[in-house]
Amino acid sequence: MKNSRITPQLPLVRDGELKEYSAHLIPEGGYDYVSRVYTDGMLVVGDAAMLVNAINWEGTNLAMTSGTLAAETVIEAKKRGVFSSHTLEKYRQRLEESFVLKDLRKYRNVPKFFSNNKQFFNLYPELANELVYIWHLVDGETKEEKMRRIKSELFKRRSRFGLLSDAYHLWRLLA
């Protein structure tokens, strides 16, 4: 990793200067782990408030939108001159009404599903790799024979029922 393009040894932009060498864990708890986003005199935005839509690789847009909504709430509070949690509660409401929490609510069961079904991170990527290898290997086998080998390999590693069940659950979660 340290020698890869992710963390380049050379500046990517000419005369570019590295200001800071940083990395950050992204919280992917989803809707059920969005904690209280407001208290007296404070609002929490972005990934600090768990506003990350991991399954769609989104987060920046949620951070920006939550920032806007927070600002609107603060402007309202400033007009009234009250920054109690009672006033700032409106921020949570705004989040719920926007795409931010609507989206997160839609995918609320996704994090739990994936943490209980590790085959999506181990078995399936491995299988995809191996099956594509078989398919494209030039070894004199006909495509028909290859297809047979792929099928037998696939069902050896994961039962038909398991595959169907995974497909069904994915559909239910994401559609």
Place this chain on the structure above:
Amino acid sequence: MTQRVISIEDKLYRDRYKVDEDSHLWIKDPHMCLKCPFNFRCIRVCPTDVFKWEESKITITYDACVECGACRIACYDIGWKNPNGGFGISYKYG
């Protein structure tokens, strides 16, 4: 056009830390490292050279950690928690 290679030390020099006394990284079972099943993935995966193989054990320079979590995925023998509140890396630019 000449380009200067940036070493990891150069990169880390841009970062600011508040180092805790206790490590937030640890090896759960040091015996496992002796017959590491991952071919020392932790050493290769860490972007800040936190892990080193020294005198038949993995040493952890936790004060250079940028808290990326790569080692946590690379090896289940590595214990990982966020540093205590206020400690660890503190980013100036987010």
